[in-house]
Amino acid sequence: MNIQPIMHELFDPLGVPVVPDIYTGKDCDHIVYNYADERPVIYRDDTDTEDETTVQVHYFTKNNPEKMKRTIRRLLRQGGFCIISTQQYYENDSDYNHVIVEAYITGFVNDELEV
Template identity: 25%
Template sequence: MNVRAIVKKTLEPLGVPVVFSTYGGEEDTYIRFFFYNQNTALSAEDDEMITGHYVHIDIFTKSPKEYARLEIEVPKLLKTAGFYRRNQYDDYEEETEIYHKVLRFFYAQNKEEE
């Protein structure tokens, strides 16, 4: 399974839209993700054995309650699926009054799993 599908499937139980790259829906709460780096994590005999995927995840919401829930649940679900947290930070977009959580994770995928 490709990593884009793994991220989407992992976060779908949260009950909010989970989209790759851009969101065009009407919901005030949604999760967007994209990959900011994908490269060889392990090679043997000039063949890529494991690919490293660095994924950037944004949580957007106008609800402080949803923000608190999602900032706990997103990392928990991703960790269970084999992702490793790299960093995260909080942001608040005053113009749109949207809470924004940025999370970055790493996922190592064996080429045989693709």
């Protein structure tokens, strides 16, 4: 399952940069997402047809993260995800608050290459 379009549909309206894997920009607030796990959950005729895809959504800010943390969780639920866990850390080396929301979604397998 390709989660990139889903992540951008959910989070682009928030007005902060949203990127997969690594953020190299300069904005204080930003969201980075990554695949945590992807595995078949439904089989038909000995072929996997549906995957369960687990993602981690990382929100970084130097401000109070509480409002955005709740917003991210709400948007994930509205997008069909189930929340697994939410963690929050303060990173001393960068002075960032770091929120990690882990969630999963089930959808049809689409392993076609996109060009």
